[in-house]
Amino acid sequence: MRYPEAGEGKLLAKQNATTYAHATTELLRDLLILQLGLAKVPQDKIRKIAGCGMNRVNDILKHVPKSNRKSSRDDGQ
Secondary structure (H helix, E strand, O other), X not given: OOOOOOOHHHHHHHHHHXXXXXXXXXXXXXXXXXXXXXXXXXXXXXXXXXXXXXXXXXXXXXXXXXXXXXXXXXXXX
C-alpha cells in the first residue's frame, strides 16, 4: 500500500471531490431525463433541456414502458 507524501493528500482529496461532484451531476441529469420522459415531454425537447445527446436520452428512456411515454398519436396533430 502506498501512502501519499506530504502535500499530496490535499490533491487527492480535491480530485475525489471533483469526481464525486461530476458523478452527482450526471446522476441528476439522468433523473431529469427520466422524469421528463415520464411527464411525456418529447425526446427532442428533453435533449435540449438536459443539454445532452439524443443517444443518452434514448438509452435512458428505453427502460420506461411505452404506455408511460408520449406516442405520435398524443401530439394532437
